[in-house]
Amino acid sequence: MWTYEKKLEYPVNIKNPNPAMAKFIITQVGGPDGELAASQRYLSQRYSMPYDEGKAILTDIGTEELAHLEMVSAIIHQLTRNMTIEQIKAAGMETYFVDHTAGIYPQAAAGFPFDAKVFASKGDAITDLFEDMAAEQKARTTYDNILRMVDDPDVIDPIRYLRQREINHFQRFGETLRIVQDNLNSKNFYAMNPEFDF
Amino acid sequence: MKNIPKRNPVGMSSERIAELRRIQQLNFTMIDLGLYLNTHEDCEEALILYDKVQLMHAAAKAKYEECYGPLTIEGVDTEKDGWSWINGPWPWEGEC
Numbered sequence: 415m416w417t418y419e420k421k422l423e424y425p426v427n428i429k430n431p432n433p434a435m436a437k438f439i440i441t442q443v444g445g446p447d448g449e450l451a452a453s454q455r456y457l458s459q460r461y462s463m464p465y466d467e468g469k470a471i472l473t474d475i476g477t478e479e480l481a482h483l484e485m486v487s488a489i490i491h492q493l494t495r496n497m498t499i500e501q502i503k504a505a506g507m508e509t510y511f512v513d514h515t516a517g518i519y520p521q522a523a524a525g526f527p528f529d530a531k532v533f534a535s536k537g538d539a540i541t542d543l544f545e546d547m548a549a550e551q552k553a554r555t556t557y558d559n560i561l562r563m564v565d566d567p568d569v570i571d572p573i574r575y576l577r578q579r580e581i582n583h584f585q586r587f588g589e590t591l592r593i594v595q596d597n598l599n600s601k602n603f604y605a606m607n608p609e610f611d612f
Numbered sequence: 613m614k615n616i617p618k619r620n621p622v623g624m625s626s627e628r629i630a631e632l633r634r635i636q637q638l639n640f641t642m643i644d645l646g647l648y649l650n651t652h653e654d655c656e657e658a659l660i661l662y663d664k665v666q667l668m669h670a671a672a673k674a675k676y677e678e679c680y681g682p683l684t685i686e687g688v689d690t691e692k693d694g695w696s697w698i699n700g701p702w703p704w705e706g707e708c
Contacts, residue, residue, distance in 0.1 A: 415703075417684075461704050470698040474685075 416477070423481040424575045428492035428568040434505035435564055436493040437523065442486045442560070442576070444520025444528035447552040449486055453479035455533035455549060459542045462609040465597060468539060471590045475583050482576055487518045489572060538607045543591040547584055554580035624680075624701065631676050635683070638669035 442448045456476030463469050494507075494516040502511050509525065520528035534545050557577035564570055599605045606612070624632070645662045652658060677687040681696045688697050 466698040466700055466702075469700070469702050473702075 416480075422485055422488060423478070424485060424572055426485055426488040426492060426572045428489065428566065430566065430568075431495055431497040431501060432493045432505075432566060432569075433497050433502055433507040435566070435569060436490045437505060437507055437510065438563065439486065439493070439560055439569075439573075440490050440510075440518075440521060441523035442553070442556060443483065443490060443518065445522035445556070446532040447549065447556045448520070448522075448528075449479050449483035449553075450520050450528055451530075451533045452549060452553065453477075453483060454530065455535065456546065458533075458535040459546070462537050463539060463542075464608050464612060465539070465594060467593045468543075468590050471586055475586065478579070478583075482579065485572060485576065489569060490518055491516075493569070537609050539594045539609050540591065540603060543587055543594065546587045547591070550580045550584040550587065554584070628676075628680050631672065631679070635669065635672050635676055638665055638672055641665045642669060 444450050453476050456472045456479065460469055460472035460476065463472055497516070502508060510519075510521075513519070522528075533549070534542070536542050536545070554577055557573055557580065560573055561570065561577065564573065594608065595603055598608065642662065642665055645658055645665065649655065649658050649662065673683060673687075677683055677689075681693065681699055682688045685697060688695070
C-alpha cells in the first residue's frame with residue numbers, strides 16, 4: 415500500500431506564470447512518455463515479475479514515478495497560477511482553459527487525453543524490461559525537447575532533475591534485465607517465459 | 613537455470629501474520645480517523661483516539677520490522693540484515 419508524504423521529491427518554486435510553457439510541459443503529466451504512464455507501466459508489470467530484484471525495482475521506480483507525476487503537476491500548477499485571460503489568449507491556451515480552467519488534467523502536448531494504450535504490460539520479464547528501458551529513453555528525449563524550449567531557470571532546474579532520473583532508471587532497468595537473463599538459459603533466453611512457464 | 617523461482621513462496625508464520633494484521637488494523641484506524649479529522653478538526657474525542665492509535669501503530673511497526681524485516685525503505689537495517697528490502701514474500705503474492 416501507499417502513504418502520502420507531504421513533500422516533493424525535489425523542490426518546485428516557479429515565480430512567474432507562463433501558460434505557453436505549461437501547454438507543452440503537461441505532456442509529462444499525461445502524454446505518451448509522461449509520468450502517469452510510467453508509474454502505471456511499472457506498477458502494473460510488477461505482479462507477474464518472478465525475481466525479487468525485479469519486484470523491488472518495479473515497485474520502487476513505479477513509486478518514484480508517482481512522485482514525478484506530482485512534481486510535473488506542481489510545475490503546471492505554478493505556471494498557470496495567477497495567469498490573466500490576456501496571458502491565456504496570448505499563449506493559445508484557450509482550448510485547455512475552456513475545459514479545465516487552471517486545473518490539472520492528464521493530457522499530451524497535442525491535447526489528447528491520457529490513454530493506457532501508451533504503455534504495455536506484456537507478462538514477460540524480458541519484453542517488459544525492454545519496454546521500460548525504451549520508456550525511460552523516450553521520457554529523457556521529451557525532457558531534452560522541453561529543455562530546448564524553456565528559458566525560466568525556475569523551470570529548468572526541476573526539469574533537469576527529472577531528466578537525470580530517467581537516466582538513472584534506465585541504468586537500473588538494464589541491470590534488472592541482466593539479472594533476469596542470468597536466471598535463464600544463456601543459449602536461448604526465449605526458451606520459456608519466466609513469468610508464465612515456471 | 614540457476615534460480616527457478618518458487619510459484620508459492622514460503623508462507624509467513626501465524627505469529628507474523630497476526631502481527632501484520634494488527635499493524636493493518638491500527639494503520640487503517642489512522643487512515644479512517646484522518647479522513648474524519650480532515651472535516652472535523654476540532655473533535656476532541658477523535659484527536660485523543662488518533663494520538664493513542666498513532667503510538668500503538670508506531671510500536672507495533674517497530675516490533676514487526678525488528679523481527680521480520682522492513683515495511684518501508686526507512687525500516688531497512690543494513691547492519692543486521694544487509695539489503696533486506698528485496699526479500700519476499702511480496703504483499704500481492706497472497707501469502708501475507
